[in-house]
Amino acid sequence: MTSIDTTAVELSPATARPNLLGMSQGQLEEFFVSIGEKRFRAAQVLKWIHQAGVIDFAQMTNISKELRGKLAEVAQVTLPAVQREWDSADGCRKFLLRVEGGSAVESVFIPDGDRGTLCVSSQVGCSLDCSFCATGKQGFQRDLTAAEIIAQVWLAARSLGQFDGERKRRVTNVVLMGMGEPLLNFDNVVTAMNIMMDDNAYGISKRRVTLSTSGVVPALDRLNEFTDACLAISLHAPNDELRNKLVPINKKYPIAQLLASAKRYIDNVPDNHRKITVEYTLIDGVNDRPEHARELAVLLKDIPVKINLIPFNPFSLSDYKRVKPHVMKEFQDILIKRGYTTTIRTTRGDDIAAACGQLAGEVNDRTRRSQRYLQKHSQAGQKQSADSDVESASSSGTDLSSNTDLSSNHSNSGQVFARSSG
Numbered sequence: 001m002t003s004i005d006t007t008a009v010e011l012s013p014a015t016a017r018p019n020l021l022g023m024s025q026g027q028l029e030e031f032f033v034s035i036g037e038k039r040f041r042a043a044q045v046l047k048w049i050h051q052a053g054v055i056d057f058a059q060m061t062n063i064s065k066e067l068r069g070k071l072a073e074v075a076q077v078t079l080p081a082v083q084r085e086w087d088s089a090d091g092c093r094k095f096l097l098r099v100e101g102g103s104a105v106e107s108v109f110i111p112d113g114d115r116g117t118l119c120v121s122s123q124v125g126c127s128l129d130c131s132f133c134a135t136g137k138q139g140f141q142r143d144l145t146a147a148e149i150i151a152q153v154w155l156a157a158r159s160l161g162q163f164d165g166e167r168k169r170r171v172t173n174v175v176l177m178g179m180g181e182p183l184l185n186f187d188n189v190v191t192a193m194n195i196m197m198d199d200n201a202y203g204i205s206k207r208r209v210t211l212s213t214s215g216v217v218p219a220l221d222r223l224n225e226f227t228d229a230c231l232a233i234s235l236h237a238p239n240d241e242l243r244n245k246l247v248p249i250n251k252k253y254p255i256a257q258l259l260a261s262a263k264r265y266i267d268n269v270p271d272n273h274r275k276i277t278v279e280y281t282l283i284d285g286v287n288d289r290p291e292h293a294r295e296l297a298v299l300l301k302d303i304p305v306k307i308n309l310i311p312f313n314p315f316s317l318s319d320y321k322r323v324k325p326h327v328m329k330e331f332q333d334i335l336i337k338r339g340y341t342t343t344i345r346t347t348r349g350d351d352i353a354a355a356c357g358q359l360a361g362e363v364n365d366r367t368r369r370s371q372r373y374l375q376k377h378s379q380a381g382q383k384q385s386a387d388s389d390v391e392s393a394s395s396s397g398t399d400l401s402s403n404t405d406l407s408s409n410h411s412n413s414g415q416v417f418a419r420s421s422g
Contacts, residue, residue, distance in 0.1 A: 017076045020045060021055070021154070022147025024194045025201075035074055037067065043200045049077060050154065050201035053163025079151045080105075085159065086352040094352050095155060099124060099148050103141050105179050107152040109160065109171070110348050116160070117173040120152045122189050123180025128214055130247050132236070132281055134315040135179045143185040149192035152178075153202060173208040177232070182211050183219035190226045197229070206230070207271070212279065214249050215258040224268045232277035232308075233262050237287050238295035246287070255299070263303055275341075276303065281310045282323040282331060293334035306341040313347060 018031060028042035044063060048054045055077035057068045080097040083104055087093050093109040105121040125140040126133070153171055160169040174196055176182045182189045189211070195201045196209050212232040213220060223231075235255070237243035243250040250258075262276050278300065282288045300307075309332055311323050328344060335342040 017074060019078055019145075019147045020075050021049060021077050021079065022145055022150055022188075022191065022195075024191050025198055027191070031075070035070065041067070045071075046195075046198065046200040050150075050195065050198075051163075053154070053158055055079070078147070079155060080148055082155055082159075088348070088352045090348055090351075092348050092352065093156075093159065095152070095159070097148075097152065097155065099144065101141060105144065105148075105152075107156065107178055109156050109169075111169055115172050116169050117175060118153060118156050118171045119175050119178045120149060120192075121178030121180055122149060122176055122182040122185045126180045127184055128181050128247075128249050130214065130234070130236075132246060132283060132312055132318065132320055134317070137315075137317045138179075143188060144180070146188040146191040146195075149188060150195050153196060157202075171202070172204070173210075174204060175210045175212065175232075177210070177212040181214055181216060183213045183216035183223070186219050186222070190223075193227055193229055197227075207274075210277065212277075214247050215253045216249070217253040217257050217261045220258075220261045220265060224265055228269045228271070230274065230277070231262060231265055232279055233258060234279045234281075235296075236279070236281050238292050238299050242287055242292075246283075259299075259303060266304060274304070276305045278305045278307045279310060280307060281312050282328055283312045284321040284323045284327075286320065288323045288327050288331060290330060290334060293331045294338075297335055297338040297340065300340070306343070307335055308343050308345055310345045311347055 020028065020031070023031060025042050025046055028045060029039040032039060032041045041063065045060065048060045054060060057063075057071040057075075057077075060068060063071075080099045082095060083098045084096045085093060086096075091111045095107045095109075096104050097107070098104050101124070103124045105124055107121055108119040110117045110119065122144055123140065124142050124144060125138045126135045127140040129136040153174060156171055157163055160171070162170045174193075176189060176193070193209055193211065196204045197206055206227075206229050208230075210230040210232050211223075211227075212234055214234045234247065235243070235258075236246050237250075237255075240250060240254050243255060266274055266276050280287075280296070296307075309328060311328060312320050314320065314322060332342050332344060
C-alpha cells in the first residue's frame with residue numbers, strides 16, 4: 001500500500017508553525033527528524049494528542065522539558081472553535097465548528113447501542129450540486145485541511161468524555177458523509193483517515209471507517225494505493241438519465257464507470273468479505289417506483305453490494321418530498337426478494353437538522369451558488385403567491401388587466417429566475 005506521508009506538513013498561515021494535529025505518524029516522524037530529534041517521538045506525540053486529548057506540549061510529561069520547550073517554539077496543536085453544540089431528542093449531537101476563513105462546518109455524532117458513529121465533513125460546502133442535498137445549495141469555499149477533518153473526531157471525543165476515561169459514549173465508527181465530496185480533497189482525507197485508524201491514535205478498525213463518494217472515478221481508482229477503508233457510493237438512481245438530474249457529476253462519470261471503479265477497489269481490498277455500500281435516497285415520485293427497484297436489482301447484479309435506502313430529509317431550498325413509508329417498504333421488499341441485503345436508514349437528528357442530507361453549516365460561498373438558489377427560491381415563491389392572487393381575483397370576477405404592479409412582479413421574477421438558472 002502506497003504511503004502519502006511524504007506530503008508537505010501543514011502550516012498555519014498565521015504563524016508558519018506546523019500544526020501537528022493533522023499529521024500522520026509518518027509525517028510526524030519526518031517533522032521530528034527535520035528538527036534534529038528521534039523518530040520515536042512521533043508515536044509519543046500522536047498518543048498524547050489523539051488518545052489522551054492533550055494539546056499543550058507542557059503537559060506531555062514523558063517528553064523532556066527541553067524538547068517540550070522546543071516544540072512550543074517550532075510547532076503548534078490548534079483546533080477549530082466549537083461555535084455551538086445541539087443535542088437531539090434521540091441522542092444525536094451536532095457540532096458547528098468555525099474554521100479559518102470565517103465559514104463553519106458541521107459534524108454529527110449518532111449513538112446506537114454500544115456503537116457511536118461520527119459523520120465527518122471534508123469540505124467547506126461542496127463543489128458538487130446534488131439536487132437533494134442541503135450542503136450543495138450552500139455553494140463551496142475550500143477543502144478542509146487534514147487537521148480540520150481529524151479535529152472533528154478529536155472534538156467529538158472530548159465532548160463525549162472519551163479522553164477523561166469516562167467513556168460513557170465514544171466514537172467507534174466514522175463515516176465521511178458530511179459536507180463535501182471526500183475524493184475531491186484526496187490527500188487531506190486520506191491522511192485524516194489514516195490517523196483515525198492508527199493504533200497510536202484512535203485505533204478505529206478499517207471496517208469501521210467509511211468513505212462515501214458521489215463518483216469521482218479517477219480519485220477512486222487511486223484510493224487502493226493509500227487505504228483499505230470501507231467504501232460507500234452515493235448512487236440514488238438506477239439509470240444515467242435519472243442520475244444526471246440528481247447527481248450532476250454522473251454526466252462526467254456515468255454509472256457504468258463508477259460501478260466498475262468501485263468493483264476494482266473492493267476486489268483489491270485484502271479482506272475478501274467486504275461489500276460496497278450503495279446509498280439510495282428515496283424521493284417521493286422521483287426515484288421510488290417499483291420499476292426503479294427492479295432496474296436497480298439488474299444494475300447491481302454480480303457486484304458485491306449491500307443497499308442502504310435513505311428517506312429524503314426535507315430542507316428549505318428543496319421542493320422534494322419524503323417518500324411514503326409503504327412505498328419505501330415495497331422498494332426494499334423487491335430488492336430483498338432478488339437476494340440483496342437491503343436496510344432502511346433510520347432518520348436520526350432531524351429535529352436539529354442533522355439528518356442525512358441536511359448538513360449545511362455556514363459557507364462563505366465563492367461560487368455564488370447559494371445566492372442563486374436563494375434568489376430562485378424567493379422568486380418562485382413570489383410567483384406562486386402572485387398566481388394565487390390572480391386565481392383568487394379571477395374567481396371573484398375582478399379585472400387585473402390594468403394591475404401594473406402585478407405585471408411588473410411577473411416580469412422581474414422571470415428575469416431573476418433566468419439569471420439564477422444559468
